[in-house]
Amino acid sequence: MGEQQAPTGPGKRRIGVMGGTFDPIHHGHLVAASEVAAQFHLDEVVFVPTGQPWQKSHKQVSPAEDRYLMTVIATASNPQFSVSRSDIDRGGPTYTIDTLRDLREVHGEADLFFITGADALAQILTWRDAEELFSLSHFIGVTRPGHVLTDDGLPEGGVSLVEVPALAISSTDCRERVAQGEPVWYLVPDGVVRYIDKRQLYRGE
């Protein structure tokens, strides 16, 4: 881990893809994206809020537009960060194979680097068309407190493991804190605290 050399072509743009439900987006997501962007010399990181996260169908998920707007608010001040509506606008359950195909169409020849926390990386073989994912993007697994980061069973050369500053923050914990009237200041960006308050998200949970 440290300064990373990942496979790329000469002169190609290097685009990070940070997929997530972002309910709400928090500083763990933002630090992971920022750290990977620096270590992998990325030109841009595209945040992609999920439409319908099918592996979270047993949980209540906030409306996609609220999660999208919180992601825009959280990333607006960073010129390297952008937000894609691809997974939201496609409709239906969200599969990363579709996300990557859509981004490949938009960004042409760019090299894609899909960023996942240790918990998501451990589940990747359960994702739709898992074996094909690695032909569309390089995958970057990042450390996350409480989870073991490993590429066991994943294609050789398809995944890099990266240590990022440890932030023991989860969206679940943020939602529970709001529901209990506890503060989420400094766990999520200030604008996201205000958006949660304005829209009265997570109050009844």
Ligand SMILES: Nc1ncnc2c1ncn2[C@@H]1O[C@H](COP(=O)(O)OP(=O)(O)OP(=O)(O)O)[C@@H](O)[C@H]1O
């Ligand atoms: N604190 C963190 N540090 C590193 N990676 C994280 C952190 N929180 C989330 N991630 C990663 O960001 C991506 C999107 O995560 P997601 O939007 O599901 O947030 P979450 O905090 O895991 O949400 P929830 O608690 O609702 O499951 C996943 O790849 C996840 O592993």
Ligand SMILES: O=C(O)c1ccc[n+]([C@@H]2O[C@H](COP(=O)([O-])O)[C@@H](O)[C@H]2O)c1
């Ligand atoms: O492709 C799949 O089948 C698949 C299954 C579960 C999760 N994902 C993706 O993994 C990312 C993190 O998801 P989540 O549910 O932890 O927020 C997000 O981009 C999801 O679309 C993808």
